[in-house]
Amino acid sequence: MRGTVLYGPGDIRFEERETPKIIEPTDAVLRIAATCVCGSDLWPYRGLQPIDGPTPMGHEYCGFIEEVGRAVKSVKPGQFVVGSFAASDNTCAHCRYGYPSSCEHREFMLRAQAPFLRVPLADGTLVSTPGGVPSDDLVPSLLTASDVLGTGWFAADAANVKPGSTVAVVGDGAVGLLGVLSAKQMGAKPIIAMSRHESRQKLAREFGATDIVTERGDEGVARIKELTNGVGADSVLECVGTQESMMQAINAARKGGYVSYVGVPHDVELNGEMLFFSHVHLHGGPAPVRRYLPELIKLVLNKKINPGKVFDLTLPLDQVAEGYRAMDQRRAIKTQLRP
Amino acid sequence: MRGTVLYGPGDIRFEERETPKIIEPTDAVLRIAATCVCGSDLWPYRGLQPIDGPTPMGHEYCGFIEEVGRAVKSVKPGQFVVGSFAASDNTCAHCRYGYPSSCEHREFMLRAQAPFLRVPLADGTLVSTPGGVPSDDLVPSLLTASDVLGTGWFAADAANVKPGSTVAVVGDGAVGLLGVLSAKQMGAKPIIAMSRHESRQKLAREFGATDIVTERGDEGVARIKELTNGVGADSVLECVGTQESMMQAINAARKGGYVSYVGVPHDVELNGEMLFFSHVHLHGGPAPVRRYLPELIKLVLNKKINPGKVFDLTLPLDQVAEGYRAMDQRRAIKTQLRP
Numbered sequence: 001m002r003g004t005v006l007y008g009p010g011d012i013r014f015e016e017r018e019t020p021k022i023i024e025p026t027d028a029v030l031r032i033a034a035t036c037v038c039g040s041d042l043w044p045y046r047g048l049q050p051i052d053g054p055t056p057m058g059h060e061y062c063g064f065i066e067e068v069g070r071a072v073k074s075v076k077p078g079q080f081v082v083g084s085f086a087a088s089d090n091t092c093a094h095c096r097y098g099y100p101s102s103c104e105h106r107e108f109m110l111r112a113q114a115p116f117l118r119v120p121l122a123d124g125t126l127v128s129t130p131g132g133v134p135s136d137d138l139v140p141s142l143l144t145a146s147d148v149l150g151t152g153w154f155a156a157d158a159a160n161v162k163p164g165s166t167v168a169v170v171g172d173g174a175v176g177l178l179g180v181l182s183a184k185q186m187g188a189k190p191i192i193a194m195s196r197h198e199s200r201q202k203l204a205r206e207f208g209a210t211d212i213v214t215e216r217g218d219e220g221v222a223r224i225k226e227l228t229n230g231v232g233a234d235s236v237l238e239c240v241g242t243q244e245s246m247m248q249a250i251n252a253a254r255k256g257g258y259v260s261y262v263g264v265p266h267d268v269e270l271n272g273e274m275l276f277f278s279h280v281h282l283h284g285g286p287a288p289v290r291r292y293l294p295e296l297i298k299l300v301l302n303k304k305i306n307p308g309k310v311f312d313l314t315l316p317l318d319q320v321a322e323g324y325r326a327m328d329q330r331r332a333i334k335t336q337l338r339p
Numbered sequence: 340m341r342g343t344v345l346y347g348p349g350d351i352r353f354e355e356r357e358t359p360k361i362i363e364p365t366d367a368v369l370r371i372a373a374t375c376v377c378g379s380d381l382w383p384y385r386g387l388q389p390i391d392g393p394t395p396m397g398h399e400y401c402g403f404i405e406e407v408g409r410a411v412k413s414v415k416p417g418q419f420v421v422g423s424f425a426a427s428d429n430t431c432a433h434c435r436y437g438y439p440s441s442c443e444h445r446e447f448m449l450r451a452q453a454p455f456l457r458v459p460l461a462d463g464t465l466v467s468t469p470g471g472v473p474s475d476d477l478v479p480s481l482l483t484a485s486d487v488l489g490t491g492w493f494a495a496d497a498a499n500v501k502p503g504s505t506v507a508v509v510g511d512g513a514v515g516l517l518g519v520l521s522a523k524q525m526g527a528k529p530i531i532a533m534s535r536h537e538s539r540q541k542l543a544r545e546f547g548a549t550d551i552v553t554e555r556g557d558e559g560v561a562r563i564k565e566l567t568n569g570v571g572a573d574s575v576l577e578c579v580g581t582q583e584s585m586m587q588a589i590n591a592a593r594k595g596g597y598v599s600y601v602g603v604p605h606d607v608e609l610n611g612e613m614l615f616f617s618h619v620h621l622h623g624g625p626a627p628v629r630r631y632l633p634e635l636i637k638l639v640l641n642k643k644i645n646p647g648k649v650f651d652l653t654l655p656l657d658q659v660a661e662g663y664r665a666m667d668q669r670r671a672i673k674t675q676l677r678p
């Protein structure tokens with residue numbers, strides 16, 4: 001088969017690779033229905049994160065079970081499944097506490113932008129869609145559950161969003177936009193999206209944002225204070241991962257408020273004394289997507305949410321290089337790839 | 340009157356100062372029944388925190404209302420009261436959300452090591468003891484509610500301690516020891532105290548510690564992992580405020596666990612990526628003592644807790660300099676001062 005490989009900054013190739021097969025008895029091999037490009041893929045694509053030679057890419061996926069190892073019990077060939085970007089056994093203590101993305105046996109998925117994918121720990125990682133194979137129009141939304149929706153959902157959950165919470169979302173990438181959707185689904189109001197891009201503002205509003213703040217830095221914080229009776233937001237979802245966005249989020253929260261952060265922080269240092277007097281709750285990390293998958297799949301199948309709208313570009317998988325380029329140049333919010 | 344003034348490193352004087360009087364109509368003046376030396380007083384005493392000329396000291400207090408301003412409604416002369424180290428209006432949004440120590444009108448108390456003390460925002464700051472003036476043997480425990488107990492209590496609360504939580508406490512100063520007492524009161528088990536000092540270990544056990552860990556750094560973390568089935572603690576209370584103690588706390592928590600920090604961090608920088616993959620919840624700041632005061636006063640009056648045991652040295656107020664010396668040299672855990 002051919003699959004996606006990053007050779008260096010800006011150099012994505014779709015080239016011959018070995019077709020994956022069962023290695024461990026707990027593995028499954030999927031035939032990919034849809035995969036996509038993640039904001040986090042852009043860090044190495046832009047040369048901002050070093051790679052160690054040619055690197056297969058992709059960690060968001062859904063599709064059909066092609067084959068399972070002899071120890072796999074919960075899924076079988078022909079089923080349609082969604083899995084987390086982090087494989088987990090779903091039985092260790094960390095998994096039982098709700099943090100499968102810190103599973104003792106965690107393996108980050110790394111080769112999903114391809115027609116076939118080996119998934120380790122299949123029983124703990126994959127969730128099949130109830131009611132059989134879903135209709136194709138639901139596939140994009142199901143795909144989001146694998147990472148970008150699950151991560152936006154975690155952003156809202158980790159920021160303690162409840163009915164009536166005042167929410168601000170820092171970052172208008174796909175994760176931030178789905179953070180807006182998640183906060184809406186959890187009953188928050190107002191939901192303030194920080195965005196300077198018209199197309200993203202529009203989608204944020206569709207997903208439930210009640211207010212848009214275009215200012216950044218101190219001015220952005222001042223606007224959020226204005227929109228929250230001078231107090232600051234109950235919950236702030238930090239969906240970027242830079243020093244600037246983290247400080248924006250912390251400063252926008254009220255005293256005793258909640259700040260979540262869900263993108264790997266790049267060169268972020270938080271001063272202890274600043275954090276102390278900010279008085280915020282802080283929680284984040286790799287999203288425990290597996291915990292949320294059953295609920296998110298159900299919400300998609302019942303058409304309560306339509307997170308697949310974040311894909312404003314869909315390409316055949318072999319045009320993956322253009323998919324990266326479009327996101328890098330901000331011509332696309334998020335690129336879906338179909339084999 | 341004479342009061343306590345810090346002139347420079349190691350130089351505490353008890354010298355003539357103006358007797359406080361009502362300035363604002365919302366003020367009260369107290370006749371101090373007991374005050375004490377705080378671990379945080381040792382930072383400037385040791386020259387580790389600069390002072391701007393001679394500095395009056397003290398922020399923990401309880402005593403009798405001597406006089407109130409004309410706007411004060413909730414307390415009256417003759418009553419016995421305990422107040423927070425941070426004066427608050429108890430009506431602003433931050434107060435209503437439970438964070439009076441970040442009150443819009445917050446004033447840190449700074450002159451309590453004296454026979455008389457002006458307390459601003461008396462209605463929002465002071466809580467009188469129900470049932471009239473308490474017996475003198477309860478005064479030390481009531482005094483602790485003003486800061487050190489309230490701070491230990493916040494450490495446990497902010498670390499999400501619940502019945503059955505596994506708890507580790509970093510720091511065997513008075514705050515850490517009362518963090519142990521608080522965790523015990525909240526139903527935690529086991530409660531692991533990190534301490535190398537025999538007298539403090541003994542008091543930790545009296546307060547409810549089930550295990551003592553004397554190791555620090557990676558070895559200390561390994562011991563806590565051993566004591567928590569290899570998982571890490573649900574809740575870790577960081578009661579020191581250094582880089583080392585913060586990292587100790589974060590590393591001792593389980594994935595998805597809770598870390599609180601209640602001492603002003605000195606030269607602490609938390610790396611974003613480290614924090615992200617630690618997966619912990621982090622919450623701290625100046626303890627919202629005023630929120631807890633009614634409950635803590637009740638627990639003391641009903642003799643459910645005896646936090647006054649942290650005072651292993653009691654001196655007449657005019658010997659305050661010796662009180663600082665004894666704590667600095669770790670001859671005393673905490674010094675009570677009686678006018």
